[in-house]
Structure formats: structure tokens, C-alpha cells
Amino acid sequence: MLQFKLVLLGDSSVGKSSIVYRFVKDSFDEFRESTIGAAFLSQTITLEENNQVIKFEIWDTAGQERYKSLAPMYYRNANAALVVYDVTAPDSLMKAKSWIEELKKKVGNEELVICLVGNKVDICEEDDTKRKIEFEEAKDWANDENLLFYEVSAKTGYNVKEVFQKIGEQLYEYKKAEQANKGTQDNSNITSNIRLQEPQASNPTSCC
Amino acid sequence: MREGDMQGYVEPSAIRMKVSKSFDDDSSLSKNNSNVTSGDFDSGVGMNTRKNQVASQNITMNNPIYSMKAKFGIRSPSVPNFQDSLYSGNNNSTPILNNSRRFDPGINKNESNNMDTRKYWKENADVDSAKETPIDNNKTHDDPAMSVIDLYNDDDGYSRNNRSSMGHQLEDYHLESDDEEDEDSENNHESSEMLAAVSNAEFLPKSITLNRKELNTEHCDRYGFKKKNNYVSEETYNAWWEDYSGYCIRRKHKWLLLLQKSGLPVHNDIPVRFPPHSEKLKRYVRKGIPAEWRGNAWWYFARGQEKLNKNKDVYSNLLLKMGNLEDETQKGKIQDLDVIERDLNRTFPDNIHFQKEAFSTKEPVMIKSLRRVLVAFSLYNTKIGYCQSMNFLAGLLLLFMDEEKTFWMLVIITSRYLPGVHNVNLEGVNIDQGVLLLCIREYLPELWTEIESSYNGYTKNTPNNSANSKNLFLLKLPPITLCTASWFMSCFIGVLPIETTLRIWDCMFYEDSHFLFKASLAIFKICEPDLLKGKPSHRSFSQYSLTNTKQHRSNACQDDYDMQMFQVIQTFPKTIIDPNDIFEKVIFKRRLQLNRLDQNEIDKCRKYVAVQRQKHKNYDDIIGKLGNTSPFDEKSDEQNLHGGKFIDNSINILGKDLKMTSEMVNEALSSEVYDFKRGFSGVNWNNSIKERVKHMRKKK
Ligand SMILES: Nc1nc2c(ncn2[C@@H]2O[C@H](COP(=O)(O)OP(=O)(O)O)[C@@H](O)[C@H]2O)c(=O)[nH]1
Ligand SMILES: [Mg+2]
Numbered sequence: 045m046l047q048f049k050l051v052l053l054g055d056s057s058v059g060k061s062s063i064v065y066r067f068v069k070d071s072f073d074e075f076r077e078s079t080i081g082a083a084f085l086s087q088t089i090t091l092e093e094n095n096q097v098i099k100f101e102i103w104d105t106a107g108q109e110r111y112k113s114l115a116p117m118y119y120r121n122a123n124a125a126l127v128v129y130d131v132t133a134p135d136s137l138m139k140a141k142s143w144i145e146e147l148k149k150k151v152g153n154e155e156l157v158i159c160l161v162g163n164k165v166d167i168c169e170e171d172d173t174k175r176k177i178e179f180e181e182a183k184d185w186a187n188d189e190n191l192l193f194y195e196v197s198a199k200t201g202y203n204v205k206e207v208f209q210k211i212g213e214q215l216y217e218y219k220k221a222e223q224a225n226k227g228t229q230d231n232s233n234i235t236s237n238i239r240l241q242e243p244q245a246s247n248p249t250s251c252c
Numbered sequence: 253m254r255e256g257d258m259q260g261y262v263e264p265s266a267i268r269m270k271v272s273k274s275f276d277d278d279s280s281l282s283k284n285n286s287n288v289t290s291g292d293f294d295s296g297v298g299m300n301t302r303k304n305q306v307a308s309q310n311i312t313m314n315n316p317i318y319s320m321k322a323k324f325g326i327r328s329p330s331v332p333n334f335q336d337s338l339y340s341g342n343n344n345s346t347p348i349l350n351n352s353r354r355f356d357p358g359i360n361k362n363e364s365n366n367m368d369t370r371k372y373w374k375e376n377a378d379v380d381s382a383k384e385t386p387i388d389n390n391k392t393h394d395d396p397a398m399s400v401i402d403l404y405n406d407d408d409g410y411s412r413n414n415r416s417s418m419g420h421q422l423e424d425y426h427l428e429s430d431d432e433e434d435e436d437s438e439n440n441h442e443s444s445e446m447l448a449a450v451s452n453a454e455f456l457p458k459s460i461t462l463n464r465k466e467l468n469t470e471h472c473d474r475y476g477f478k479k480k481n482n483y484v485s486e487e488t489y490n491a492w493w494e495d496y497s498g499y500c501i502r503r504k505h506k507w508l509l510l511l512q513k514s515g516l517p518v519h520n521d522i523p524v525r526f527p528p529h530s531e532k533l534k535r536y537v538r539k540g541i542p543a544e545w546r547g548n549a550w551w552y553f554a555r556g557q558e559k560l561n562k563n564k565d566v567y568s569n570l571l572l573k574m575g576n577l578e579d580e581t582q583k584g585k586i587q588d589l590d591v592i593e594r595d596l597n598r599t600f601p602d603n604i605h606f607q608k609e610a611f612s613t614k615e616p617v618m619i620k621s622l623r624r625v626l627v628a629f630s631l632y633n634t635k636i637g638y639c640q641s642m643n644f645l646a647g648l649l650l651l652f653m654d655e656e657k658t659f660w661m662l663v664i665i666t667s668r669y670l671p672g673v674h675n676v677n678l679e680g681v682n683i684d685q686g687v688l689l690l691c692i693r694e695y696l697p698e699l700w701t702e703i704e705s706s707y708n709g710y711t712k713n714t715p716n717n718s719a720n721s722k723n724l725f726l727l728k729l730p731p732i733t734l735c736t737a738s739w740f741m742s743c744f745i746g747v748l749p750i751e752t753t754l755r756i757w758d759c760m761f762y763e764d765s766h767f768l769f770k771a772s773l774a775i776f777k778i779c780e781p782d783l784l785k786g787k788p789s790h791r792s793f794s795q796y797s798l799t800n801t802k803q804h805r806s807n808a809c810q811d812d813y814d815m816q817m818f819q820v821i822q823t824f825p826k827t828i829i830d831p832n833d834i835f836e837k838v839i840f841k842r843r844l845q846l847n848r849l850d851q852n853e854i855d856k857c858r859k860y861v862a863v864q865r866q867k868h869k870n871y872d873d874i875i876g877k878l879g880n881t882s883p884f885d886e887k888s889d890e891q892n893l894h895g896g897k898f899i900d901n902s903i904n905i906l907g908k909d910l911k912m913t914s915e916m917v918n919e920a921l922s923s924e925v926y927d928f929k930r931g932f933s934g935v936n937w938n939n940s941i942k943e944r945v946k947h948m949r950k951k952k
Contacts, residue, residue: 047811047812047815056591056594056595056640057594057595057598075597075598075601075602075607076598076601077598077599077600077601077602077644077746078594078595078598078599078640078643079640080640080641080644080738080741080742080746081641081734081735081737081738081741082734082735082737082738083822084734084735084815084818084819084822086815086819101811101815103734106640106641107640108591108639108640109587110639110676110677110678111640111678113677113678113679114678114681114682114734114737117729117731117733117734118734120731
């Protein structure tokens, strides 16, 4: 079994907790309390191709701007990030973009799997005038930034499983490559230790 | 027994629950009357009694239930009272409620027109000044046996007559044990048998027995929260409540006696003043303030009136300002408004007072009040504005007191009890988490060992270990604090079941903020067995998983254990429905070291952590400028491993001065270790001896 840490980020009320609940409990609750601080959940999936079992350690976060100062705690050592916006709320994509920038800047892990997720598409299906962010617009941006991208609905469950499947596959690919790499480079631990001592460009006040 | 008490005795809350039920079930009743605000805009006890008085004169007396309601109805500004005011807007078919509505002109205006607030507040103030207006004799309730809580559940069975005498016996019985600090007066079998004996439904007229049945099918607790949740079934709740409600009654009897002794007679079941601080009162508070007194007690212990008196018109002015905001469409400029709006319907969605009625689009009164309080606060304190979690603080307060008081209590909580916790940078949260960690290290060393070894995994490879390891966890907090941050931000709302939360609130207002830390330690203490259960038997790093780039992450055992730990910390507290689990098992155990924790210690500790964090940041700053890898930088692990950018050599231009400062800070960091005070606090000890002696003298 492989275990990965996944964090959810995004503006308040875009449906982060609802997506997690759909994924973990396969249920949806119209009236859910807002998340304070962070909530921890876990769920396992099995990859379709190879029956690899993957366990997600999920950190759901509060979305308010000021919680950003706690965020380094959340995404410390994260393997994947689900950055959520609400397709009916124009501001929320902007917020998502700023989260992604923050992630790229602060985590600096090239193997961090980031998935941009547009939630609440069920609303658009009922009434397309409610849609404020076009599929293409977000999709193109995600492509440019090298992110995974999905539109989902926590309410109906549409695409929610797929998101996690895809993330799982991607993470598995990285791990496989890493393993192969390790085979050829037996002294990888030593090199990494040496590298740690090397100076680097940093933003020292950024933490916490 | 007074005349008029005879016709079918029923206690007020029973009626409330009945009405509440119909409100709950009958969706045809629409909450379309603006006067619903009657309760939520009250600024004082006086107004309530006045309203009640007026209302009661207009009731048709044929129906015993209505007449009783008139007599016992709106007596306290707390939960039950709030329910009354809710019904008054909801249930048009209830005559008394129609009546009470008629006598609320000021509020009506306020609802319909924001600009009238000033006028409203003026009127309100007038009523307020008549605070201690005596009510007509018919309705005076100084019978110590009376309890609003009694009727919320199964103990409503016994007749008042019996109870009065019984109550006194119980009081005598408990008197001794309560003065023995460590003796548990509540597990007293004899007294529960006595209660059971009188709790006989046959004493009651038929209709009331029916009421009882209806009560039992209620799915909500006495505050309107759904009993059932993901962690506690309704059956479990009911079984526990059967016991706990008895406990509450016994405690209330004791409180009444205490107040009587202190020369603070309780008129109309609403004490406004409480005795001065003492070890005895502390014990009483720890055993729980009667639910329907909580609003007043919290207000009193937190010195809310002092605050309000100094700021007489502030809240009404804020409301005016708020009204103007809407007019000038300045709203967009305030970011908080948006966030507040999105949180309103996510505040206690499981509580009937916060829910929309079925088939109604009308916003619940509670939500309106909540909005006003939160927006007013964000205008009042721009350093905080609105922080998610304050919706729960304000929401809970609104169940116990009126809007203006809620506002001031929110001001008090966010400044006195949780300083900085809700500020824009949330630094207060981090400081309190640091303090909590130091407390765990001091008082729960076994648990600390686990937290530390898990934490070392995260920081293992950082250089300069020697200099910084001691207090690094204060700056770069261990992941466990992700779970505990919300304990402080929302003062345990949503973390613990409601009755347990409320008991902690009682103590917080009486004993100050150190109690929050004590409570946190108590929670850890009782879930410690669960937390330590799955610890990795030997922490070898031989067990590599696929994740092998970093040694610490590769320890699958540790990873598993961490996850298990988070899970326990997150779910265990939600199962503590019995507050006495925390109090009897930990807080009242004098032997436990953690009970030495006092306010002084926490104040000192907070300062220490704040300074340490600042020093670390300074150090980090300097190191960063000198071009060394900073152990605090979030990037350090990942970036190095993944070939991130390396430092630009030009930064090395920075001179010697910085290097020296760095060394100085470094020195300071490593030399300071926080020392907890050991041994008994002399003051507490003396106090309790003094009380004992006093008590012994009295006995003679
Ligand atoms: N129609 C619809 N509503 C949703 C969906 N997901 C979430 N919501 C609603 O959006 C609100 C906020 O959801 P929540 O999960 O608490 O958002 P969070 O703050 O990002 O965790 C709630 O009222 C949900 O019922 C969705 O897929 N469709
Ligand atoms: Mg959430």
C-alpha cells in the first residue's frame, strides 16, 4: 500500500469539505458547518490498471484568506493538492490561482501533484446562466500551468472519484520513476544529505 | 404553595418544548412576523420580565397550559426564553404569543427600518433602567425547587409539592460532600434514589403525562441542537441525559442555596449577581452553572456590564453604521462581509434556531442577529475583522443572551481569553499552540515523546540542529497542532459535544483562559490510552516504503501512527458527551500535576512563546540574509531534494554585523528553556484550608 498526503485548498464555501465527504463517505449534506482550522480524513482507493492500493491522508482546510498563515503547516510534506473553485463564483478561480502560485512558490516540490477542480457543476446543468467560469477558460489555464483539471459536483458525485483516481495514478507514476531512479543511484541518501547543506534561495519569513 | 400553582402543575420548559415541537413539525406555520426579534434584541433582564408581565395579563386563563406559561414563561434571557420569543413569531394560534407580540412596538420598527435603530435603542434603554422592577406576586418564583431544565426531560415527573421538601433534603444531604473538595457528591446513590422515588408520573394530570411523551420523542436537546450526530446516537444521548438531567437539577438546588446564603436571593429564577470569587464558588462553577442562568452568569463573571457601561452607545452606533453601509453600497469594500455571509448558514445548521422553516424562504431571526453581531464586530475591531470560527462563538452566545451582550462578550472573548487568536495573522493561534505543546511536554511526558518523535521526522534533516532544536517546535509547529488549533479558535464548539463545551465555557469565564489549556490537557489525558495504543513498537528506520527520498517519510510505521493519532485527536473529543468525564476523571483530581496550571503560568508561558517565536523569526531572517539554509523555511526539505534554486552568492555581501547578531540570537535561543513552576501554589492551598476551617467552625 502506498500512502500519500493530500491537502485541499481554495476559497471559503467553494465546496472543499463537501468534495471530501463525497469521496470519503459518498454522501452530501446541503447544510454543513464551516470548517475551522483543519479536518483530517483518510480514504483508500485501488488503481484500476494494476490494483495498487493507495491510501490518502486528507487535510481539509478552512478557506478564509487569513488561514493562509497556517497553510504552511497543512501543505508541509504534502504529495498532492486539490485546489478547488466554484464554477458559479467568479472570484473563486482567482483565489484558486493564488493558492496554486503559493504552492509552487512555497512547496517547491516538482513532484507535487496539483489538481484544479471546478465544483458545483450541477447548478449549471440546471441553469446554465449560473455558470460564471467557462470550462475552456479554466482548462486552458490549468494546461498552461501543468495541472490536472476536472469539473465536478460534490452534490451529485459527478467526477469526484475520478479526481482521486487520477491523482493516485499520477502519484504512482512518480513513485515508480523514483524507485527506478533509486536502483541506478544507490547513494541517493547521501546525495540528498549533501544537497541539504547547500545554500538556496529562500524566503525565510514565509513560514507560519 | 401559592394559589394558582395548583391547576395542573407543569413547568415552563415542558410547555416550551411542546410549542417547540409543533413549530418543528408543523410546516404550515410560517415564521412571517417580524416581531420575532422580541427576544433577540432585548438588552436586559428587565425588559424580559416586563414583557412577560404585560403579556400575562392578556391571557385567557381557561387553558391551564397557557396560564402556566404566562406564569413561568419568559423568565430568563437564556435558551428557554429565546425559544419563547421564537415561538411568538411562529405560532399564530397560541394566544399568549399573539399577545406578547403586541407589546413590542420598538422592535417592530427596528426590524422594518434599519435607520430606526437609535430610537429603538433609546426605548430599550428606558426599559432597561427599570431592570429590577418587581413583578406581580402571582408570578414570583423563588421556589428553589423550580428548574427550567427539570422539564426538558424525564425528571418532570414529580410534583412540585413533593419536590420542594425533597429539594431541601437533598440540599442538606449534599451540603457536606460539596464542601469536601475531592468527594464526588454526584455519584451519590442515595440521592438519585430519592429523586427516583418522587419522580412518579402518577402525580400528574393526564395531559401533562402526554406532554412528557412528546418530549421524549424530541430529537433536539435543550438548546435546540440535534441530539444525534455521527458520533453519538440518539439512544446514547437519551440514556446519558436521563442521568445528567438529574445531576443538573441537583446542582441547581445547590446553587440556589448558595445564592440564598450569600444574600443574593433569586427573583423570578434569574440571578443577576453572583457571590464573590471563592474556592467554593469555583467548585460550583466547575460542576456546572444551571443552563438557564448561563447567560447572566457568564456576563457577570466576564464583567460584561463593566464593558457595556463604558461603551453605552457603541453597539447601536455600529448598527447604524452598518445600515449606512448598505445604503452607500460600500459593502463591497469590506471583504469580511462576504465571508460572513457565506458562514451564516453554516453556523449550527443542526440547531433548530438557526434553521429556516420548511417551505419558508424567510431568514431565521437567529441568523439575522448573527449577521448584525458579526458585521458590527468587524466594523468595531478592524484588527480582527471577521475570522471564521467567530460565527460559532457568537452563535452560541446568542443562544444564551441578547444581541448586544453577545457582541460585547465576543469582544471580551477575542481580547481577554483568546488574545490575538482571531487576528488577521492568526499569530495568537500559533502562540497558544506553542503553549499547549509546552504544557504537554510538562504534564503528559509520555504523549510528548510520541509527538516529538513524530515531529523529528519532519525536521530531521535540518542543519543547525544543535542550536535550534530545543524550541524549534514553537516556530514550526508539529502537525498535531493542525487538529488542536480549532480547539482554541472556537473554544471547543464543534470539538466537544455541547454540554461538555458549555461546562468549559463556565470555567473559562470564571477562571480565565488557563482553563482552556487545562481542558485541552484533560482531553489528551483521557484519550491518552487510545493515543499511545498504536505507537510504533520500535522506531527503526529500516522499514522503508516506496517513499524513500527522505528517511523520516519513509518510515511507514511512523506515518501510520501519525494518521492514527490525528484520527483519535479529531474523533475522540466528539464522543465525550458526559462533561463529568473530563471533570471527575481529570479536573477534580488534585493529585494530577496538570491541575497546578494556573493563569499566571499561562500568561508567562504565552509571553515566553511569543518571544521565542519572534527570536526564531529574527534568527531565520538573519540566516536567510547570510545565505545559509534556513531550518525554518518550508522549502528547505523539498527544494534541496528536488534540485531547487540555489542561493545567489551576492547575498553574502551582507556584513559581519548580521553574523554577530545571528550568533547573539542563536545564543539566546539555546539558553532559554521554559520552566514550569513546580509544587503547590501557596495561594490555592491556603484558600482551601481557610474554607475548611470556616466550614468546621460553622458546623460547631
Ligand atoms: N449545488 C451544489 N452545492 C454545493 C456543492 N458542493 C458544496 N455545495 C454547497 O456549498 C456550500 C459550501 O460547501 P462546503 O463544503 O462547506 O465548502 P468549503 O468551505 O469549501 O468546505 C454548502 O452549502 C454546500 O451545500 C455542489 O457540488 N453543488
Ligand atoms: Mg470546509
